[in-house]
Amino acid sequence: MKVISIVNQKGGCGKTITAVNLSAALSKKGFKVLLIDLDPQAHATFALRKSSNLTITDILEKLSRNEVLPLDELYQSVSENFYFIGSRIGLASLEHKFSQRDDRLDILSTFLNIVSSNFDYCILDCPPNLGLLTLNALNASAYCLIPFNLCDFSLRGIEILKDIIIMLKEFKGKTPICFYLLNQLDRRSRFACEFTEKVKKRLGNLLLNTMIRTNITLKEAASFGKNIFEYNSDSRGAEDFAALAKEVINTTSNTSWAQLFLKGESFAEVYAIGDFNNWKKDEKYKLRKVGGDIWTLNIPLEKGKYRYKFLAGDTWLADPHNKLVEDDSYGGKNSLIIID
Numbered sequence: 001m002k003v004i005s006i007v008n009q010k011g012g013c014g015k016t017i018t019a020v021n022l023s024a025a026l027s028k029k030g031f032k033v034l035l036i037d038l039d040p041q042a043h044a045t046f047a048l049r050k051s052s053n054l055t056i057t058d059i060l061e062k063l064s065r066n067e068v069l070p071l072d073e074l075y076q077s078v079s080e081n082f083y084f085i086g087s088r089i090g091l092a093s094l095e096h097k098f099s100q101r102d103d104r105l106d107i108l109s110t111f112l113n114i115v116s117s118n119f120d121y122c123i124l125d126c127p128p129n130l131g132l133l134t135l136n137a138l139n140a141s142a143y144c145l146i147p148f149n150l151c152d153f154s155l156r157g158i159e160i161l162k163d164i165i166i167m168l169k170e171f172k173g174k175t176p177i178c179f180y181l182l183n184q185l186d187r188r189s190r191f192a193c194e195f196t197e198k199v200k201k202r203l204g205n206l207l208l209n210t211m212i213r214t215n216i217t218l219k220e221a222a223s224f225g226k227n228i229f230e231y232n233s234d235s236r237g238a239e240d241f242a243a244l245a246k247e248v249i250n251t252t253s254n255t256s257w258a259q260l261f262l263k264g265e266s267f268a269e270v271y272a273i274g275d276f277n278n279w280k281k282d283e284k285y286k287l288r289k290v291g292g293d294i295w296t297l298n299i300p301l302e303k304g305k306y307r308y309k310f311l312a313g314d315t316w317l318a319d320p321h322n323k324l325v326e327d328d329s330y331g332g333k334n335s336l337i338i339i340d
C-alpha cells in the first residue's frame, strides 16, 4: 500500500478537495483506495456525507489501549474500490492524550501496517496545522502532496513544512518524498500565469505537471456530498483529477525517489553530484531553494548504490542529513543512497 499524505499547514489551499477527488480518481482507475480523514474539523467526512460509529479517533484510541480492532467494521465503502475512515472533533483531544507517549509518532503507522495488504493506496487528508496528527501522517507516508494556491501565504506554509520534514529525517531517519500541486489556477489572469512560471522555475521537478484549475463544479460536488466523478464526470475538475491520478500513479510506481536536503542561507547555488550523474555538474541536479535557507531535490533512481556529495558554491560537502557515508579517496566522505 502506498501512503500519500495531503499536507499544508494552511487551511483553504485544497487539501480536502484533493484528498477526496484524487482517491476517487485512483479508484476509478481500478486501484483499491483507502481515504482517511485526519482533520478534527471532519471536512472530508462531511464532503462524502459519511458518518460512522467508528472514526479514526476510535481506531487510534483502541490501538493505543491494545484493544482488538473490529476488522470488518473499520472502513465504509464509498463506491467501487473506494473506502473511507471518517473523523470527528475528538481527534483534537487525541493529540493531547498521545503527546506523552514514546510511540506518539508511530500510532498511525501501526494501524496502516495492519490494513496495508487490503489496499493499493491510502490517502491521508491532514489538518491545517503541523501537530501530532500531521506528524503521524508524514511519518507513515512514502509520499507527501502539498497543494497550494496563488496566495503567498500558502508558499510560506510550505517553507515551515520543510523544517518539519528535516526534523523527521533527523529524528526518524526517513521522510516522505514531497511533491507540490498547484491548485485553483485561473489561466485567464496574467498574474496567475506569471506566478505559475515563477513557481515552475523555483520548484523544478518538485512541482507536479498537473495543475488543478479553479472549477466551481468541484465546490458544488463537495456541497452535494459527491466526488467530482459522481457529480459531473465531464467537468474540467474531473479532467484535472483524472490527469492528477495518472501522474501520481506514474510517480509512485515506476521509480524510487531519493529526496535530498541542505540547510544554508549563504549558498548561491547547490548541486548534487555523484554516481547518478557521473560526477558531473548538471542543471537537472540543482537543488531548489524552497524555504528561507532550505534547498531540496527529488532524484528518480533505479535500484542500486549511489555515492554523492553536494557542491555548495565552491565547497564540496557530504550530506549533513544522511548518516550513511563511505570514505572517498581524498580523505573525506561521500554520502550514500541505497535503493533496494
Ligand SMILES: Nc1ncnc2c1ncn2[C@@H]1O[C@H](COP(=O)(O)OP(=O)(O)O)[C@@H](O)[C@H]1O
Pocket (backbone or CB within 6 Å): 010, 011, 012, 013, 014, 015, 016, 017, 018, 043, 128, 183, 184, 185, 212, 213, 214, 215, 216, 217, 218, 219, 222
Ligand atoms: N480547484 C478548485 N476549484 C474550485 N474550488 C476549490 C478548488 N480547490 C479548493 N476549492 C474550494 O476551496 C475551499 C477550500 O478547499 P479545501 O479542499 O477544503 O481546503 P483545505 O482542506 O486545505 O482547507 C473549499 O470550499 C473548496 O471547495
Ligand SMILES: [Mg+2]
Pocket (backbone or CB within 6 Å): 015, 016, 017, 039, 043, 044, 126
Ligand atoms: Mg481540509
